[in-house]
Amino acid sequence: GAGVSQSPSNKVTEKGKDVELRCDPISGHTALYWYRQSLGQGLEFLIYFQGNSAPDKSGLPSDRFSAERTGGSVSTLTIQRTQQEDSAVYLCASSPQSGGVYGYTFGSGTRLTVV
Amino acid sequence: DAKTTQPNSMESNEEEPVHLPCNHSTISGTDYIHWYRQLPSQGPEYVIHGLTSNVNNRMASLAIAEDRKSSTLILHRATLRDAAVYYCILSASGTYKYIFGTGTRLKVLA
Numbered sequence: 001g002a003g004v005s006q007s008p009s010n011k012v013t014e015k016g017k018d019v020e021l022r023c024d025p026i027s028g029h030t031a032l033y034w035y036r037q038s039l040g041q042g043l044e045f046l047i048y049f050q051g052n053s054a055p056d057k058s059g060l061p062s063d064r065f066s067a068e069r070t071g072g073s074v075s076t077l078t079i080q081r082t083q084q085e086d087s088a089v090y091l092c093a094s095s096p097q098s099g100g101v102y103g104y105t106f107g108s109g110t111r112l113t114v115v
Numbered sequence: 116d117a118k119t120t121q122p123n124s125m126e127s128n129e130e131e132p133v134h135l136p137c138n139h140s141t142i143s144g145t146d147y148i149h150w151y152r153q154l155p156s157q158g159p160e161y162v163i164h165g166l167t168s169n170v171n172n173r174m175a176s177l178a179i180a181e182d183r184k185s186s187t188l189i190l191h192r193a194t195l196r197d198a199a200v201y202y203c204i205l206s207a208s209g210t211y212k213y214i215f216g217t218g219t220r221l222k223v224l225a
Contacts, residue, residue: 004158033213042202042215042216042218056211105161
């Protein structure tokens with residue numbers, strides 16, 4: 001596609017429920033990143049995928065958070081037993097390769113509200 | 116990761132140039148300087164990046180100090196659509212993890 005696509009754009013869920021957030025990166029981009037942005041805050045790194053390498057999960061805030069990337073393309077971020085502090089905008093980005101010289105293209109994000 | 120420091124907010128009049136500063140005194144020789152901006156209710160978008168030399172593109176110019184300890188993003192003629200949060204980020208070649216600060220919120224006055 002022309003850009004990074006995320007779905008759903010908005011999600012309201014009850015505390016304790018599981019949610020899945022989807023990211024379709026730009027075709028051919030081998031690197032994929034998840035960030036989250038709480039209200040009025042900067043972006044917080046969550047996880048990074050590069051090709052077939054093991055992902056860097058160092059930013060995941062707890063074991064309730066997990067992510068996978070199937071076939072080197074689509075990625076799903078799963079949050080189990082959601083808590084109110086999980087409310088945020090979850091942003092996905094992709095880039096042609098990893099490395100500091102390559103810019104990211106971000107999606108518009110999924111706004112998650114836990115009630 | 117090297118840290119960047121930016122003012123929390125700035126204001127500019129429409130049609131005037133805007134200079135957004137960024138300090139990065141602990142920058143290393145392999146760190147690239149990236150600028151992104153985030154419009155309301157959108158993900159960040161790439162603006163420009165550079166290593167040592169000044170850079171120009173259709174969106175902006177990036178002026179990098181000779182010692183590389185600071186840089187300035189220049190919007191040549193601000194428009195209302197340039198109102199956004201501007202992030203200055205350092206990333207080393209071969210690394211991938213951008214560390215975003217809180218950025219500078221630019222307000223453009225009509």
